[in-house]
Amino acid sequence: MTTIPLVALVGNPNAGKSALFNALTGARQKLGNYPGVTVERKSGRISLSDGRPVELVDLPGTYSLDPTSPDEQVTRDVILGRQEGERLPDALVIVVDAANLENHLRFALELIALGLPTILALNMVDLATRDGLELDANILSRDLGVPVIATVAVRKRGLDHLRGALDGLLDGGARVLRPARPDVGFDARRADARRIARSAIVAETPSRRLTAAVDRVALHPFFGLILLLALLFVMFQAVYAWSEAPIAMIEGWAAATSDAVTAALPDGLLRSFLVDGVINGVGSVVVFLPQILVLFFFILMLEATGYMTRAAFMMDGLMARVGLSGRAFIPLLSSFACAVPGIMATRTISDPKDRLTTILIAPLMTCSARLPVYAVIIGAFIPARTVGPGIGLQGLVLFSLYVAGIIGAFVVALVLRITVTKGKSSGFLMEMPKYQFPRPQDILIGLWQRAVIFLKRAGTIIFASTVILWLLLSFPKPPVGSTVSPVSYSIAGRIAGGLNVVMAPIGFNRDISLALIPAMAAREVAVSALATVYSLEANDDEAALERSLGDRLKGRWSLPTALAFLAWFVFAPQCISTIAVTRRETNGWRWPAFMVGYLFALAYCAAGITFWTATALGLG
């Protein structure tokens, strides 16, 4: 059997490599990890012009084969045939940014010297032309000794030519090796790159007009900060406004399904399991998918447009003050979507102490899994009132919770950098890519991937937790005629009774203690856990079935308790996945244990202070 040829996409960060990968593979992608490391492996299948299949792998971006981060090390090892779990590629597609040719060619020369069959994709030629740079691909091909194909990945231009060129490289599936050139060293490669780039330039104007113009605002000390804060604020408000209609649809679907099952089955264990355990539990989580996708939409847009690094630039002055690099801003911002990819994104931070500190504070960013919890509590207890021009009180409270997480993270970072992760920071060096309009398909692929990841969590961890919780809540049944409620009599009720001894002083009741146990699987399980608790307890009250979870909470919790619950979720590390990925990224249990310990301590103190203050102010 002939092995399907493996082709690796490789290049500098910001060359548009992932956009090219998306354009070639579409949604037919496979996401995994390289064995032994936590670097993501993205692969997909494409067909050559004659229909032959090829496996395409998108390697992490790097500037040279001398790695300064785990990602860069994987790229080097794959290309040199040393990576466990990966074959030596049959061919390389080197992706370079046409508008930044001289700099990117240096790495391209290093790769070409390896002797593997190679094509150079001259990507983003449209942006290069827009900025006044014209290049001759034929001259470039002659000087480099490899085929050069002009591409515009975001508009799918040049892809057929690229496939055609791959045909030639992978003739009959046999590897056509060129003699390896002796490695001439960094300085000589740089000089060669400059000479070759100069030779290929037909016409050139000195500046990147669009990027320079926008940066005058985006990087302005004052206006740039205003722009950043405005963008973040729009993001938060949109999470509510744009999600309203989809949420109503999902809620309608869940209610209709519940009604159908209730009508179809007699009262009993199976109906209780399906309605209260399955539909109610999973529905309570899926209903918040729209909010999560809106948040991811903004994050993906910021990255794809190139603005993300500007945000990091604006934040570096502040980040440096707490001992972090502005580069940490990107993993931390990613942690607003989910701390798991956020923590994994810290792999781009070279300095080990910067990286560890960023990992340890990433869970303090308000991840999207907190949104279901915040949305229910805010919806139930905070009046839907306008407190300023276009500023809703509910949105303002949500914004405050985000700010509390950020401030908490910075204080913790400062403390960590002078204690457990002390040492000189190695600084902040970052390329700032050109601005460009994102390709809608790239955004959609990104959203799809995150939706699938979230629903898988809903479908596995959360579902399993919901079923286990239903079991704990449903057994043993109280004897006939007993005055003890079914929930109190259950195993979960007794566990919660014990836990509540610790939690009662900070304003929590037994139901909250009960919900926090399964919510260790993922924060959003707290919503389905509470829904299950109150739904079950409403068995003997038909009218209560018509009320939403929010209304039920409003009838059972005081405002100080609700606020304490919010404060708890700002800090508490209620996410097994985050704990697991921290273990993988730090290679042991020491730092996950430290993280869990300090975060729970912070959460307890924050909830307590909130409860006692709110009570003292007479908000109860």
Place this chain on the structure above:
Amino acid sequence: MRLHLYPLRKPGYVESVDWSVLSAAEGQRLREFGICEGASIEALHRGGLLGRGPLACKVGRMTIAMRRNHAEAIDVRSGPDAPEQ
């Protein structure tokens, strides 16, 4: 003149770099960004409300961000084009 003191938006060239004050990783990254003797360079923006934050520079056709300590290690001069390397 040190890069962090060099006027904004005035084209210049790298005269020299004091590699000894930079860590190995920092030095490598700066070289990978194209910073070397003779490279064209232009300071574009100073971050932070008081201008004490990072510096954004154009090197060739690439925009990069660096901190003050990196900029202090780079000596820049104005004037005619540097001879080809």
